[in-house]
Amino acid sequence: EAQVTQNPRYLITVTGKKLTVTCSQNMNHEYMSWYRQDPGLGLRQIYYSMNVEVTDKGDVPEGYKVSRKEKRNFPLILESPSPNQTSLYFCASSLRQGRYEQYFGPGTRLTVT
Amino acid sequence: GNSVTQMEGPVTLSEEAFLTINCTYTATGYPSLFWYVQYPGEGLQLLLKATKADDKGSNKGFEATYRKETTSFHLEKGSVQVSDSAVYFCALSIQGGSEKLVFGKGTKLTVNP
Numbered sequence: 001e002a003q004v005t006q007n008p009r010y011l012i013t014v015t016g017k018k019l020t021v022t023c024s025q026n027m028n029h030e031y032m033s034w035y036r037q038d039p040g041l042g043l044r045q046i047y048y049s050m051n052v053e054v055t056d057k058g059d060v061p062e063g064y065k066v067s068r069k070e071k072r073n074f075p076l077i078l079e080s081p082s083p084n085q086t087s088l089y090f091c092a093s094s095l096r097q098g099r100y101e102q103y104f105g106p107g108t109r110l111t112v113t
Numbered sequence: 114g115n116s117v118t119q120m121e122g123p124v125t126l127s128e129e130a131f132l133t134i135n136c137t138y139t140a141t142g143y144p145s146l147f148w149y150v151q152y153p154g155e156g157l158q159l160l161l162k163a164t165k166a167d168d169k170g171s172n173k174g175f176e177a178t179y180r181k182e183t184t185s186f187h188l189e190k191g192s193v194q195v196s197d198s199a200v201y202f203c204a205l206s207i208q209g210g211s212e213k214l215v216f217g218k219g220t221k222l223t224v225n226p
Contacts, residue, residue, distance in 0.1 A: 006158075034215065042202070042218035043157075058213060071161060092158055099145040099164050099206055104156035 002027045006091050006105035012025045013081060014113055019075050023091030031094045032074040033058070033102070036087040043090070049074055050077065050097055081112040115140045117205045119217035126193055126224050134188040134220050136177075136203035144205040146170075146179055146186040147214070153202040158189075160201070193224045 013019055025032065035047040045058030049068040063085055071081045072095075078085060084093040089108045094100040120135040127224060145164045149157040161170030166181035175190045186203060203217040
């Protein structure tokens with residue numbers, strides 16, 4: 001089944017404790033992206049990647065890191081999480097950049113206390 | 114810049130009522146337009162799309178027509194069901210650059226039996 005998987009689905013952590021949210025897709029997509037969803041703000045892009053080893057900042061990259069060492073994986077790293085990073089995070093992928101459907105993972109709900 | 118404005122929610126309807134969710138956009142360039150739907154507890158999934166002026170996207174009884182003259186892409190359904198309760202996002206993508214999806218803030222629809 002074609003899908004985007006994220007882990008964990010739920011995470012409660014404390015300020016400053018490094019964490020990684022994994023994202024994997026099995027569709028051989030070139031383009032992958034991370035979004036955060038906050039009430040009243042909709043979805044905002046954090047980082048994106050157009051292919052292996054090619055990543056770039058989205059609208060709200062501060063406090064986040066990503067890497068794209070393999071085509072299928074695109075982990076999101078929070079080196080020192082803060083409470084303002086409490087949010088619902090989505091990973092997405094599409095065949096290529098442009099007018100292609102993006103497939104979304106199920107989301108990771110992160111709470112930073 | 115590129116932006117999407119969609120009607121504020123929430124929207125509450127009775128089953129079999131007619132649905133319209135307004136979406137207008139501003140874009141530098143020629144956008145593709147999308148409606149994504151997010152069911153409770155899930156990630157977003159593509160509902161329909163249109164890639165050029167006067168195209169009509171349709172799926173699951175929902176329709177939207179790409180109107181370049183009014184820069185609009187309103188979502189309609191003739192008879193909603195309880196299972197249509199979800200958050201609906203209008204989005205655009207511009208060829209070139211980061212290719213990211215630019216989302217509206219979402220409209221929550223609740224359909225009562």
